Amino acid sequence: MAEAVLRSGLGARAMVMAALSYLSVLCFVPLVVARDDEFVYFHARQGLVIWMWGVLSLFALHIPGIGEWLFGLSSMAVVVFSLLGLASVLFQRAWKLPLISWVTDRV
Numbered sequence: 001m002a003e004a005v006l007r008s009g010l011g012a013r014a015m016v017m018a019a020l021s022y023l024s025v026l027c028f029v030p031l032v033v034a035r036d037d038e039f040v041y042f043h044a045r046q047g048l049v050i051w052m053w054g055v056l057s058l059f060a061l062h063i064p065g066i067g068e069w070l071f072g073l074s075s076m077a078v079v080v081f082s083l084l085g086l087a088s089v090l091f092q093r094a095w096k097l098p099l100i101s102w103v104t105d106r107v
Helices: 014-018 023-033 038-062 067-090 099-104
Strands: 003-004 094-096
Touching: 014 023, 014 038, 014 067, 023 038, 038 067, 038 094, 038 099, 067 094
Parallel strands: none
Antiparallel strands: 003 094
């Protein structure tokens, strides 16, 4: 995982906002509230991509045969990436998560 260097006050508010980014639909709170903080905005964008992946994985349930398997695999990936993002916030780092950061750079 690559690490980006971002400016932030890294106060308690920034840490909480960045952590909210990886908690499902709560990723919209930092996107709206803390848009001026680079650290929080970085994590909010990654959290948004993870949330979109989780929502899109619900559509896999409609695929006969392998839908439940694809949904389970995607759900596990979403949980793992969310935990990696939360660890990144706790260590006050901006880790570029594989695949997630690639999508984030293009959105």
